[in-house]
Amino acid sequence: MSKPKALAVVGPTASGKSALGMALARQLYGEIVCMDSMQIYKRMDIGTAKPTQAERATVPHHLVDIVEPGEAYTVARYAEDAQRVMEEITSRGALPILVGGTGFYLQALTQGLTLGGVQSDPQVRERLKAMAQDEEGKRLLHERLRAVDPVTAARLHPNDITRVSRALEVYELTGIAMSAQEQPEFDSPFEIFRIGVAMERSVLYQRIDARVDAMMAQGLLEEVKALLTEDVSPQAQAMQGIGYKELVPVIQGLYPLENAVSDIKRNSRHYAKRQMTWFRRDGQIYWLKPDQDNTEAQALAIARAFWEGTQA
RNA sequence: GCCUUGGUAGCUCAGUCGGUAGAGCAGUAGACUGAAAAUCUACGUGUCGGUGGUUCGAUUCCGCCCCAAGGCA
Numbered sequence: 001m002s003k004p005k006a007l008a009v010v011g012p013t014a015s016g017k018s019a020l021g022m023a024l025a026r027q028l029y030g031e032i033v034c035m036d037s038m039q040i041y042k043r044m045d046i047g048t049a050k051p052t053q054a055e056r057a058t059v060p061h062h063l064v065d066i067v068e069p070g071e072a073y074t075v076a077r078y079a080e081d082a083q084r085v086m087e088e089i090t091s092r093g094a095l096p097i098l099v100g101g102t103g104f105y106l107q108a109l110t111q112g113l114t115l116g117g118v119q120s121d122p123q124v125r126e127r128l129k130a131m132a133q134d135e136e137g138k139r140l141l142h143e144r145l146r147a148v149d150p151v152t153a154a155r156l157h158p159n160d161i162t163r164v165s166r167a168l169e170v171y172e173l174t175g176i177a178m179s180a181q182e183q184p185e186f187d188s189p190f191e192i193f194r195i196g197v198a199m200e201r202s203v204l205y206q207r208i209d210a211r212v213d214a215m216m217a218q219g220l221l222e223e224v225k226a227l228l229t230e231d232v233s234p235q236a237q238a239m240q241g242i243g244y245k246e247l248v249p250v251i252q253g254l255y256p257l258e259n260a261v262s263d264i265k266r267n268s269r270h271y272a273k274r275q276m277t278w279f280r281r282d283g284q285i286y287w288l289k290p291d292q293d294n295t296e297a298q299a300l301a302i303a304r305a306f307w308e309g310t311q312a
Numbered sequence: 313g314c315c316u317u318g319g320u321a322g323c324u325c326a327g328u329c330g331g332u333a334g335a336g337c338a339g340u341a342g343a344c345u346g347a348a349a350a351u352c353u354a355c356g357u358g359u360c361g362g363u364g365g366u367u368c369g370a371u372u373c374c375g376c377c378c379c380a381a382g383g384c385a
Contacts, residue, residue: 076346104348160352242349
C-alpha cells in the first residue's frame with residue numbers, strides 16, 4: 001500500500017508561502033498545517049505574520065495558536081503534533097499542506113529525530129549554560145565534551161554552546177555519547193512533495209522591509225506590550241522571535257524605536273538568508289521563481305499531478 | 313568672502329613618524345539531530361576627494377581646486 005500524500009510549501013520569510021499554500025488548498029481540497037516555530041504561539045499575530053481569521057475561516061488551518069507564549073515548545077512536539085494532524089486530515093480524504101519556513105521541523109517530520117527520545121532537561125541545560133559565561137568557560141565545556149564524546153566535540157565549535165550543551169546533556173541523561181546513540185530507522189508515514197518559493201534576493205529584501213513597516217503600522221509594538229503586561233518573560237522562547245526581542249528594550253525605554261525597527265529588518269534578512277541555506281541543502285525541493293513565472297498556476301499543476309497521480 | 317575640521321570598503325570610522333591600508337556593521341557562503349525566527353562558523357583591493365609639487369617612492373608632506381559640517385563676517 002502506498003503512503004498517504006502531503007504537500008509542503010517552503011521558502012524564506014516574506015516570500016509568499018502562505019498565499020501560495022492557501023491557493024493550493026482551495027484548489028486541491030487541502031488543509032494547511034502550519035510549519036512555523038512562532039505562529040504556534042497564541043496572541044503573537046502581527047509579528048509572526050499569522051494567517052488572518054478571515055483566511056482561517058476560508059481554509060482550515062492547523063497548529064496555529066496551540067501554545068501559550070510563556071510555554072516552551074520543541075521540534076519533537078511538533079513532529080508528533082504535525083503527524084497526528086496530518087493523519088486526521090488524510091482520514092477526511094483531504095490533502096495536508098505544510099506551510100512554513102522552519103526547516104528543522106520539516107526535517108523532523110521527514111527524517112525523524114533519531115536521538116532515541118532523549119529529551120531536554122531544563123536544569124541540566126541551565127547548569128551547563130552557566131558554565132559557559134566567558135571564553136574560558138566555553139573552552140572548558142567543549143573540553144568536557146571532548147572527554148566523553150570526541151566525535152561530536154570535533155564537529156562542534158566551542159562557541160556553539162547551544163549544541164555543545166545539548167551534546168553534554170544527552171550524555172549526562174543517558175550515559176551514552178550523542179555520536180554513539182542508537183539511530184532508529186525512521187520511515188516517514190507520508191509521501192511529502194516539496195515546493196519552494198525562490199524569490200530573487202533583492203526583491204525579497206524589499207518585501208521584508210515593506211512587511212516590517214506594515215507590521216509596525218498594524219500595531220506590533222502594542223502586541224509586544226500586551227505580552228509583557230500579561231507577564232510573558234522577555235526570556236521566553238516566544239520572545240526570541242524577530243520583531244519581539246527587538247521591541248522589548250524599546251518598551252522598557254532603553255532603546256530608540258527607530259533603531260529597533262531597522263534591527264528587525266536586518267534580523268529578518270539574516271533569517272531569510274539562513275532559511276535559504278537550509279532549504280538549498282534539502283535537495284528535494286521543486287523550486288518556483290515567482291518573479292519569472294506564474295507560480296500559482298505552475299505550483300497548482302505540479303501539485304495536482306502529484307496529488308491525483310496514480311501510483312504504480 | 314574668511315577661519316576651522318573633515319573627505320579612506322556599501323555605512324561608521326581607525327591608520328600609514330613617506331614604502332599603495334584595516335576594524336565594526338552591512339553583504340555573501342556555510343553548518344544545523346528534542347531551544348531552530350534559536351545557536352554557531354568562514355570570507356575584507358578600495359582611482360585612501362581631484363590635481364600639481366617635493367621625493368627613488370605620496371593615500372601620508374606642501375600648494376591649489378572641489379565637496380560637507382561648524383564658526384566668523
